[in-house]
Amino acid sequence: MITVQDQEELFELISNYLEEDVECFALGGTAMMFYGYKITTKDIDLVFLTEKERIIFINAIEQLGYKQISAKGIYSEKTLLNQQRPLMFSRGDERFDLFLKNIFGFQIDENIIFDFFARHDFITKKELIVKVLNKEYIVLLKSVTNREKDFEDIQTIVKKDKHLDWDKIIDEAIRQKENNQWILLDLEEKMNELKKSIFLPSKLFKKLYEEQD
Amino acid sequence: MEFTEGTFTIETLANALNLTRGSTINYISKLKKANLVMVSGGGRQKKIYKIRSLPFIKTNGFYDLVNKYSKIKLVPKFNHIVHGSYSIEKAIIDGLFIGDARTLEATSYLFKQVKNWPRLMNLAKKFHKSDEVRKLYEKARANFKCRKMPKRYLNKN
Numbered sequence: 112m113i114t115v116q117d118q119e120e121l122f123e124l125i126s127n128y129l130e131e132d133v134e135c136f137a138l139g140g141t142a143m144m145f146y147g148y149k150i151t152t153k154d155i156d157l158v159f160l161t162e163k164e165r166i167i168f169i170n171a172i173e174q175l176g177y178k179q180i181s182a183k184g185i186y187s188e189k190t191l192l193n194q195q196r197p198l199m200f201s202r203g204d205e206r207f208d209l210f211l212k213n214i215f216g217f218q219i220d221e222n223i224i225f226d227f228f229a230r231h232d233f234i235t236k237k238e239l240i241v242k243v244l245n246k247e248y249i250v251l252l253k254s255v256t257n258r259e260k261d262f263e264d265i266q267t268i269v270k271k272d273k274h275l276d277w278d279k280i281i282d283e284a285i286r287q288k289e290n291n292q293w294i295l296l297d298l299e300e301k302m303n304e305l306k307k308s309i310f311l312p313s314k315l316f317k318k319l320y321e322e323q324d
Numbered sequence: 325m326e327f328t329e330g331t332f333t334i335e336t337l338a339n340a341l342n343l344t345r346g347s348t349i350n351y352i353s354k355l356k357k358a359n360l361v362m363v364s365g366g367g368r369q370k371k372i373y374k375i376r377s378l379p380f381i382k383t384n385g386f387y388d389l390v391n392k393y394s395k396i397k398l399v400p401k402f403n404h405i406v407h408g409s410y411s412i413e414k415a416i417i418d419g420l421f422i423g424d425a426r427t428l429e430a431t432s433y434l435f436k437q438v439k440n441w442p443r444l445m446n447l448a449k450k451f452h453k454s455d456e457v458r459k460l461y462e463k464a465r466a467n468f469k470c471r472k473m474p475k476r477y478l479n480k481n
Contacts (some may be wrong), residue, residue: 123407147359147379227402232385234408242402271377273329 112151113205115144121155121205122231126239128171133164134240136219136227138252139208140264145229145243148268153260156197157241158210158219165211168239169198177202186258215255216291222283223248246272247279251287254301255294265301269309277315285322295323332373385410386418394433396426412437413444420453420460432464438471445477 113121118141136159137145140152159165177200185199195213199206212219226245233239244252250268253261269275284298299319302311328340338348352373355361359379365371385404389412391397401422412434419431438444448457458478464470 119407126408147381229381229403229405230385232404232406232408232410234406234410273377 112153113155114151118144118152118155119231119233122233122239122241123235124175125168125171126233126235126237128174129167129237129239130170131167132238132240133159133168134242135159135164135168136224137241137243138210138214138249139256142228142243142249143264143268145231145241146246146249148271149264153204154206154208156208156210158212158214160212160219160224162211165198165209168209169200172200172202172207175202177205177207180206186256213290214252217252217255217287217294218290222286247276247283250275251280251283251294251298254297255291257297262301262304265305266308269305277311278318281315281318284319288322295319299323329375329377332375333370334373337373337375381405386415386422389415390419390427390430390434393437394430396430396433398427398430411440411443413440413447416444416457416460417447417451417453420456421451428460432460432467433470435461435464436468436470438473441474441477 135157137155137157139154139156140149141155141157143149144152157168159168180199180201182196182199186196195210195215197208197210197214199208201207223244227242228245229243231241231243233241246268250265253265253268280298284294287294299316302316302319305311328337330340332340334345334348334352337343337352338345341348341351343351352361355375356363360376362374362376362380363371364374381403383400383403383405385406387398387400387404389410393412416431416434416438419427419434444457445454448454458473461473465472
C-alpha cells in the first residue's frame with residue numbers, strides 16, 4: 112500500500128531521474144489521495160499526453176527498479192478488449208498504471224486538460240508536473256475501469272463529498288460515448304448500485320436512458 | 325456523535341454535538357490533526373472554526389506568489405502545490421500559460437520582483453514565450469515602476 116507521504120516522496124524521487132521535464136495527469140486512487148478522499152492506494156494511475164513523456168517517465172522508474180508486468184488479472188476481460196490499455200510497472204507492492212491520452216476509450220482532450228483540480232510540481236533536477244483530474248472525471252473513470260475496489264472508491268467519494276456534480280458526470284459520459292461504447296452502460300450500472308445508499312434524482316437516469324436509445 | 329461540517333465557535337459546536345466544552349476542544353484537536361479544521365481569530369477575538377469533511381489543502385504556488393506581490397488579487401482556478409523551489413521567473417511563465425486578462429495583469433506585477441533575468445529569459449525560450457514575456461514586461465513598465473530588463477533581452481526577434 113502507498114500512503115500520501117510515500118506517493119509524494121516517490122514522485123520527488125522520480126523527478127530526480129527524469130531526463131526532461133514531464134507533465135502528466137493523476138487519476139484513480141492517486142487523484143483521490145491528492146484530494147484527501149483516502150489515505151492509501153494500491154497503484155499509481157497516470158495519464159500522459161505524449162508518448163515521449165511516457166517514455167521519459169518509464170526510463171526514470173526503470174532506473175528505480177520497476178519492471179513491466181501484464182494487465183491480465185488486474186483489469187476485467189471486457190475492459191482489456193479495448194485497444195487503449197495502460198503499460199504497467201511494478202516493484203514489490205507498488206504499481207504504476209501508465210496510460211497514453213486515453214483510458215480505455217475515455218479521451219483526455221482539451222475540455223479535461225484545462226479543467227483540473229490541483230497541480231503538484233515536483234521540482235528537483237527536472238520538473239515532474241502532476242495535474243489532478245476533477246472529482247467528476249475520477250468518478251466517471253472509476254465506472255469505466257471496473258477493477259476490484261473501484262466501486263468502493265466511488266462510494267467513498269460520494270460519502271465524503273456532498274457537492275458532486277452528477278450532471279457534469281453524465282454530460283461527460285455522453286460526450287465520450289463515441290470513444291467508448293460501454294461508458295453509458297457502465298455509469299448506469301454504478302449509479303443503480305449507488306441508488307441503494309444515496310439519493311440520485313430520477314432526471315439523471317432519464318438523461319442517461321435518452322442517450323442510450 | 326455525527327460529523328458536522330460548517331463554521332462554529334466552541335459554544336455552537338458544543339451545542340450541535342451535544343458535548344461539554346472540554347470534550348469539544350478535544351474533538352477539535354483530533355480534527356486539527358487530520359487537517360479538517362481551519363481556525364481563525366484567537367487572543368481578544370473569538371476563535372472561529374471552519375470544519376470540512378475533506379482536508380484543507382495548503383498551497384504554495386502561483387496564486388500565493390501573485391497574491392502576495394500583486395495589487396490585483398486572483399481567485400485560484402486550481403490548487404497549486406510546489407514540492408521544491410518555485411521562482412518568481414517560473415511564476416511569470418505560468419501566468420502567461422493561464423493567459424486570461426486578469427491573470428496577465430496580476431502577473432505583470434511580478435516584474436517588480438525579478439532578480440534573475442537570464443533564468444526568466446531561458447524559461448521563456450524553453451516554453452516559446454519570449455515575445456509574450458517582453459510584451460508583458462513593456463506593459464508593466466508602462467503601468468508602474470519596476471526593475472529594468474537588461475538591454476540584451478529587449479527587442480529580440
